[in-house]
Amino acid sequence: MIIMPWTEKYTPQKVSEVAGQKKAVEKFLFWFKSWEPGKKAALFFGPAGVGKTCLVEALVKEKNIQIIELNASDYRTASQIKEVIGQSMKQMSLFKKSKLFLIDEIDGIAGREDRGGATELIKIIKESQHPVVLTANNPYDSKLRSLRSYCQLIPFTKVYYWDLIKRLVYICEKEGLKCDKEVLRNLAKRSEGDLRSAINDLESLAGVKKEIKLTDLEVLGEREKETSIFDALKMIFKTSTALAAKLSIQSVDKDADEIFWWIEQNIINEYEKPEEIARAYEMLSRADLFKNRIKINQDWKFKKYMIDLMTAGVALSKKEMYRKFSRYEYPDKIKFLGSTKFERKEEKERLLELSKQLHCSTKKIRKDFIPYLKVLSQ
Amino acid sequence: MENFTHTARFILICNYSSKIIDPIQSRCAVFRFKSLAEKDMGTFIDRIVTGEKLKIDESATKALTELPEGDLRKIANLLQASASVDKKITGDTIYDVASQAKPKDVRQMLELVLKGNFKEARKKLSEMILNQGLAGEDIIKEIHRQVYDLDISDENKVKLVDKIGEYDFRISEGGTDLIQLEALLTQFLLLSKK
Numbered sequence: 191m192i193i194m195p196w197t198e199k200y201t202p203q204k205v206s207e208v209a210g211q212k213k214a215v216e217k218f219l220f221w222f223k224s225w226e227p228g229k230k231a232a233l234f235f236g237p238a239g240v241g242k243t244c245l246v247e248a249l250v251k252e253k254n255i256q257i258i259e260l261n262a263s264d265y266r267t268a269s270q271i272k273e274v275i276g277q278s279m280k281q282m283s284l285f286k287k288s289k290l291f292l293i294d295e296i297d298g299i300a301g302r303e304d305r306g307g308a309t310e311l312i313k314i315i316k317e318s319q320h321p322v323v324l325t326a327n328n329p330y331d332s333k334l335r336s337l338r339s340y341c342q343l344i345p346f347t348k349v350y351y352w353d354l355i356k357r358l359v360y361i362c363e364k365e366g367l368k369c370d371k372e373v374l375r376n377l378a379k380r381s382e383g384d385l386r387s388a389i390n391d392l393e394s395l396a397g398v399k400k401e402i403k404l405t406d407l408e409v410l411g412e413r414e415k416e417t418s419i420f421d422a423l424k425m426i427f428k429t430s431t432a433l434a435a436k437l438s439i440q441s442v443d444k445d446a447d448e449i450f451w452w453i454e455q456n457i458i459n460e461y462e463k464p465e466e467i468a469r470a471y472e473m474l475s476r477a478d479l480f481k482n483r484i485k486i487n488q489d490w491k492f493k494k495y496m497i498d499l500m501t502a503g504v505a506l507s508k509k510e511m512y513r514k515f516s517r518y519e520y521p522d523k524i525k526f527l528g529s530t531k532f533e534r535k536e537e538k539e540r541l542l543e544l545s546k547q548l549h550c551s552t553k554k555i556r557k558d559f560i561p562y563l564k565v566l567s568q
Numbered sequence: 569m570e571n572f573t574h575t576a577r578f579i580l581i582c583n584y585s586s587k588i589i590d591p592i593q594s595r596c597a598v599f600r601f602k603s604l605a606e607k608d609m610g611t612f613i614d615r616i617v618t619g620e621k622l623k624i625d626e627s628a629t630k631a632l633t634e635l636p637e638g639d640l641r642k643i644a645n646l647l648q649a650s651a652s653v654d655k656k657i658t659g660d661t662i663y664d665v666a667s668q669a670k671p672k673d674v675r676q677m678l679e680l681v682l683k684g685n686f687k688e689a690r691k692k693l694s695e696m697i698l699n700q701g702l703a704g705e706d707i708i709k710e711i712h713r714q715v716y717d718l719d720i721s722d723e724n725k726v727k728l729v730d731k732i733g734e735y736d737f738r739i740s741e742g743g744t745d746l747i748q749l750e751a752l753l754t755q756f757l758l759l760s761k762k
Contacts, residue, residue, distance in 0.1 A: 195573055197595075239594035327591060387594045394597035432755040447638065476730055483737055491705070491740075494712060495733030503726045 196393040199388050200361050202248040209385055210353035217344045218245060221356040222321060231315040231322040233328040233338070236346025239386030242325040246292050250415050261297030262501045268310035279318040289320040296334060308337050315340045332512065332532055348383020357385060358392055368401040369407045376407055419444060419452055423518045426453065427460040427506050435505035436498055445495060450477065450500055453520040466508050473503030484518075569595055602639040612640055613647065622651055627659030635666055669702050669710040678711065678718060681753050686758035689753055697746050704745025708736045708752070724759055731755045 202208045208215060214234070221232050234242040250257040260274050275291060283289040291314070299307040315322050326334065329343060349357075362369045373395070375403050381388035395402050426436035439449050457470045477499035479491045527534075541552040548555065569578050581592055582588055604612075613632055618623050628650075636642035649665045650657045663670045673696055681689035698703050714731050715725050735752040739745060 198573060238590040255721050384590070384594050388588075389597075390595070390597040430722065432725045433716045436716070448626070453709075473726070476733075480733055482739075486742060489740060491709070491736065492733065495729060495736070498729045499733070502722070502729070504724050 195390075196361060196365075197389050200357075200364070200389065202241075202244050205245065205248045206250050208245050208248055209357045210349045211241055211245065211346055213342050214346050215245060217342075218249075220369065221342055222249065225321045228316070230340055230342045231324055233271075233341035233343050234323065234325040234346055235327065235343065237348055238327060239381075239384035239388075240346045241347050242346055243292070243294055246290070246323050250290060254286055254457055255290055256283040257288065258389050259292045261294045261298075262292060262296045262307070263294075265305050267279070268306040271307060271310045271314070275314055279314055279320060282319075286436055291318065291320060292320065292324045293324050295450070296324045297331055297338070299333065308333060310363045311337055312340050312541070328379060333537065346543055349385045350383070351465065354378040354381065354383070354385055354388055358388060361392065365396065366400060367396055370404050372404050373402050373407060376404075399491075417444070419449065420518055421453060422449070423456055426501050427456070427508075427516065428511050429505050430508070430511065431496075432502035432506060437502040439497070439501060441457055445496055446500075448524065450474075450481065450496070451523045452518075453500055454506055455521040456516070456518045460512060461508060461525060462512070463509070469507035470504045473499050473507060477503065493532060581678060583725060598662055604624070604640065607635050609633045609638070609640070609643060613643060616644065616647055620651060620656060624657040628657045628662050631659040631662040633670075635662065635668060664700075667702065667706065669696060669707045670724060671710060673712065674710045674714060676706065676713060678755070681756045682718065682720070682760050685755050686753065690750060693749055693753065694746065695715075697749070703723065704739045704749055705736065707745075707749060709738065711752070724740075728755065728759075 195298075200528050205215060214236075218232060218234075218352055234538070236242060251257070258275065258278060259270070262271075265274060266272050271293075279291065293311065296311070299311070311324070311451045324337075324341060329338060329341075355374055355557075358369075358374045358377060361367075362374075368420075369392075374392075375394075375474070377388050377391050381391065392402075395406050399406075422438045424443045426469070428437045429435050439446070442449060444452075457467060457474075461467045461470055477496045480496040480499065484490055484496065485493045538552070541555055544555050544559065548559065572578075580588075580592075580596060580652065585593065585600070610629065610633065611627055613624075616622070632643050632646060634648060639697045646656070646662060646666055653665060654661055673692065675695075677689045677692040680686075680692065695705075696707060697704065712729065715728050715732065718725070720728075731752060733741075735748045739748050
């Protein structure tokens with residue numbers, strides 16, 4: 191007997207079985223019904239494990255359609271894609287009523303630097319006699335920019351908590367598995383809306399047993415025990431013990447650089463006295479120095495000083511604890527970097543190109559050339 | 569992975585799960601390996617010691633559980649290297665082989681200087697650098713490790729960490745180990761209780 195992983199065994203057989211995603215299903219069915227050659231492709235996007243591929247596969251099974259599936263991470267270049275889809279897109283299906291193309295994970299496809307994978311996809315969408323469905327995690331990736339205008343975007347959300355529970359309970363019943371309610375709740379919570387990973391976790395918990403108890407959860411690690419950045423900030427700003435402040439960030443799943451900006455953002459949300467704010471920033475300034483020494487010298491031994499100064503240093507900048515509730519904010523700096531990621535990347539590419547042509551550093555180009563070029567182009 | 573579920577199972581191993589992209593994580597059951605408890609390291613050390621018929625004292629076991637920070641492979645390597653030096657292994661052998669500053673020495677040095685006895689502390693320091701041949705960076709690493717245990721105010725601990733980092737930087741910029749560490753010790757001297 192072939193043992194099938196549960197994620198496959200319990201994949202939805204009908205569209206109505208897809209967990210959650212009501213809006214996406216509706217949109218998709220509408221698109222599918224009204225589709226005719228030349229129209230836009232459907233682009234499913236959303237986090238991993240929420241049912242993008244499942245929905246297509248369920249529809250195909252239900253309506254007895256032939257599906258031609260390819261994973262864009264495996265077939266990255268134009269010629270590879272053509273090989274699989276090329277002729278097929280103009281022919282009718284031999285055994286089934288109709289045909290559908292599913293191209294999975296197009297984030298993995300190459301943009302222009304890798305021999306026109308995206309361009310080939312656009313060609314296929316335009317010429318195909320059959321509907322095309324694409325899936326992606328992040329459709330706003332710069333590589334997919336041109337592709338996006340040939341697609342109807344269909345967003346998938348995280349699977350809601352209750353939908354997750356429902357599905358897990360269903361699987362337990364089918365498998366004859368006795369499972370503590372608390373375990374299911376825990377699995378649903380830690381999966382953060384990723385149904386596939388929840389099912390995977392359930393399967394590995396079950397193993398060969400027919401009953402799962404709360405204590406079995408331990409093997410899955412302690413993701414739920416991880417402290418959030420907010421707890422760490424609270425610790426740093428409220429404690430007067432150097433060691434406690436230093437240790438507070440140990441189990442935060444963010445790197446020191448990011449935590450640095452979280453602390454920077456929130457000093458003024460906690461401290462009120464000018465001399466304390468000044469001292470805290472002085473500490474950050476020292477931490478920053480070590481942060482850059484890591485970079486310049488490529489020597490990670492400086493990291494411990496950076497961390498100590500930004501945590502213990504900032505913690506001990508206050509005379510005594512503020513007895514108040516402070517709302518900690520997401521760092522502006524990281525928000526800014528996130529929102530300009532695309533532009534910065536483009537600018538960097540342009541600068542690099544110029545630096546090759548003009549034989550000087552990108553810094554120099556930014557400082558000495560760009561201002562003139564701006565005036566010239568006006 | 570999905571294409572071959574009928575014929576194969578995959579086990580992926582990584583250091584940080586946060587560095588693995590979601591689409592891959594979502595297709596896996598994630599098992600987290602915790603860093604080992606002291607007890608587990610003890611069992612491992614015992615196994616090697618009995619297997620290799622070594623003699624090892626308590627201070628060595630302690631050094632072996634502290635130095636490699638939970639890395640079993642490092643423990644095995646250290647133990648093997650130490651065994652090739654001497655069949656009787658003590659804590660000192662371990663630190664010598666690992667060429668790490670002995671916590672005991674550093675502790676003594678710091679306590680001396682905090683008592684205001686810079687002269688003796690300086691002697692201790694040159695003993696470590698000149699006689700034991702330790703690198704300044706290794707001594708400074710141990711100093712940093714111990715700051716938090718010292719009997720001084722937390723505010724001063726933070727100040728000292730800043731100084732330690734500064735002198736560590738100067739050493740890597742090419743400063744002379746002995747001079748930089750002496751200068752660092754004088755920063756401790758300023759806090760001595762007279």
